[in-house]
Amino acid sequence: MAPYESDDNATAADAEELRSARRRKAARYVVPATVVGIAAATIGLVPALADSGDPDLPKISAQELIEKIAASDVQQLSGTVKITTDLGLPDLGGLESSLGSAAGPSGSGDGSSADPSTKLTELASGTHTLRVASDGEDKQKVSLLEDAAEYSLIHNGKDVWGYDSKSNSVFHTTASESDGKQKEELPATPKDLAEEALKAADKTTSVTVDGTAQVAGRDAYRLVIKPKDEGSTVGQITVAVDSKTGLPLKFTLTPASGGSAVVDAGFTQVSFAKPAASTFDFTPPKGAKVEEGDAAKAPERSEHPGDFGKGSAGEPGKVGPEGLNVIGDGWDSIATFDTGGQGVPSGSEVGGDVGGFLDSLGDKVSGKFGEGTVFKTRLINALITDDGKVYVGAVTKDALVKAADAAK
DSSP, X not given: OOTTGGGTTSOHHHHHHHHHHHHHHHHHHHHHHHHHHHHHHHHTTOOOXXXXXXXXXXXXXXXXXXXXXXXXXXXXXXXXXXXXXOOOOOOOTTHHHXXXXXXXXXXXXXXXXXXXXXXXXXXXXXXXEEEEEEESTTEEEEEEEETTEEEEEEEETTEEEEEETTTTEEEEEEOOEETTEEOOOXXXXXXXXXXXXXXXXXXXXXXXXXXXXXXXTEEEEEEEEEEOOTTBSEEEEEEEEETTTOOEEEEEEEETTOSSXXXXXXXXXXEOSOOOGGGGOOOOOTTOEEEEOOOOOOOOOOSSGGGSSOOGGGOOOOOSSTTOEEESOGGGOEEEEXXXXXXXXXXXXXXXXXXXXXXXXXXXXXXXXXEEEEEOOSSOEEEEETTSEEEEESBOHHHHHHHHHHTX
């Protein structure tokens, strides 16, 4: 049955209103998966330890290794990254098609299949292979290789292109500029994420050097970052740092609950030679559907990742979506915002594949804030209250409930 087939006799205005209502309803079901996807897209391009080896390298202190990372200035590279993400999500089965039917022809109703904000959330689960290339601040390319298809995200000067070969669709926007510098960036590089993790290295964090490793044929030091906070779901972060260039080559994030890594990705091949200029060329293929996007306005970034744009005197600030605030700091930071909705329905209310998915993830909780549901993964947990408020972070369920109670 085609979407909205039952509305054939409705006016165009009625049909559009019905589409909007269905998309709003579907959004209630998608919130937990979206939260997980955003988290994975944020850390998904960070290579993690994969190769074995124990090269004999000169001794180095944690402080010296941190300084080596900070001094690294690799502008040109290309290579292949393999990433495995295990957030502990159940098998989605027919969930994707169910959500697609509920939301209409374009899934959630926003963006195209070539929109990077949608496409890169696929890194939230499973194993993927990426090809990466960089030539300075103005030229980067990331390609997600799929079965008989490829998705590429290309930054070349002022242009940012997303291309999905499977659907032959193109997303295009321009990088905004300020004082002559490009402000829009592709997803974070290994160096970016390692530096962000190190910014949290205060009295609540243990940072040590734990031996050496060999990554993609290169000798590397192992830097281990461990939160001391009991409320964090992060067990430790291990960064493999190239012994010559200081570039973080791999990144492993293991949960406090133990078991396999939540994110385990790494360069399987890397070269520091200048990529060919043609690597970053892109012209929409004949017959491709091109969607133009607005130039992104990058939010102001705090000097400390846990602050998420806090204002003076430690007051929560806004960053990203309007109204997104942050409670706490460091590893125990919790992002909160108000959806303006009615929370998330129960699995029995929804029924079908979507309902089963909600029940498999969610735990009903209550407190001073009222009632709500905590959606769990091995890293990111989210509390969605029945009045539509969301609390999300790499913290335990108890920490989310405590934060929601304190907000009342």
